[in-house]
Amino acid sequence: MIILGLLTAFAPMSTDMYLPAFTAIAMDLGVSMSIVQATLAVYFAGTALGQIAYGPISDRYGRKPPLYVGLLLYIVASVGCAVAPNVEVLLVMRLLQAVGASAGMVIARAIVSDLFDHVGGVRAFSRMMLVMGVAPILAPLAGGQLFVWLGWRAIFWVLAAFGLLCLVMCVAGLRESHPPQRRSSADWVARMGGFIELLREPRFLGHAIVGALAMSAMFAYIAGSPFVFIELYGVPATHFGFLFGLNAVGLIGGSQLNARLLKSVHPERILHWGLFMLMASTLVLLAAGSSGTTQLSWLLGPLFVAIASLGLVIPNSAALALRGQAARAGVASALLGSLQFLIFGIAAAAVSLMHDGTAQPMTGTMAVCGLGAWWVHRWLRRR
DSSP, rough: HHHHHHHHTTHHHHHTGGGGGHHHHHHHOOOOOOHHHHHHHHHHHHHHHHHHHHHHHHHHHHHHHHHHHHHHHHHHHHHHHHHHHSSHHHHHHHHHHHHHHHHHHHHHHHHHHHHHHHHHHHHHHHHHHHHHHHHHHHHHHHHHHHHHHOOOOHHHHHHHHHHHHHHHHHHHHHHOOOOGGGGGOOOHHHHHHHHHEEEEEEHHHHHHHHHHHHHHHHHHHHHHHHHIIIIIIIHHHHHHHHHHHHHHHHHHHHHHHHHHHHSSSSSHHHHHHHHHHHHHHHHHHHHHTTTSOOOOOHHHHHHHHHHHHHHHHHHHHHHHHTTTGGGGHHHHHHHHHHHHHHHHHHHHHHHHHHSSSHHHHHHHHHHHHHHHHHHHHHHHHHH
């Protein structure tokens, strides 16, 4: 579970660690803040594309070989980010970095689906979120200190080292969960047809979109928080990680509460109340951000509730989407992740494109995502 948690931590590590250095990257490469924010959108787009390939490949050849390829690509691309001479190279390397990282996320979910039923899968995802929740606490803190002492390029050298550590751990401690007798022998066209079949299943598609919209609220926060905290409210870059980590504590607490509630409450009901919390808190956040307040504390309360509610939403939406998909776990995991990161990229791009010197692009995008997730789930329950 520790190894699987580390594989799912690639997204928060790769997106959160360099957030405190956004302003410095813009100054060093001679570009605007909105261009630097675009490196997040590119990362999300690359992750969406990469997961489409890894799912069918892992169903055909097993979980470990494509995982090794993805981790090697991530390491090389992270080094490329560290030595990028201009923003164009940085954007390309971020794209390749995302394609490599997507292997870990797809295959970790597929392994859970290989080994557990849907209730056990929810518990497994909740435990994995302990590691995934610690990453947003440590990543901005470590990134802020690395930036202060060694510059922003050191952050990507550390990400390359993290990829190498995960590769060593997977070689030494991860067993193959998809034996040859269970592997798909279908050709590439047939495997691609599995994506079309899944898109026609309302239960899978509905839960996948619910989870994607809910998590997009968090990624809109990730994209907008460096400007809102550091530039708009004057939080020092070295202290940025503490505010970011406070919300990550809420995410961890929500996921562990979810694991306890599963003993007596159905995952669908927990998901319903988690989405209601997310919707309500993001609407309050939008109102606070639109009021023109100079007090950051007005934003911190609803932000904490919104991120904490994701601990109830993420594990349940993922496990319910993958329920009954054991025969094509790789394809289902890939499509789930691709849909999520496609919507993440749209949310991050929206924050960047609507940049107007206020908190409203971040808070407005979060509110749209929270309200959308709640509405889609209501439609799904009615069906």
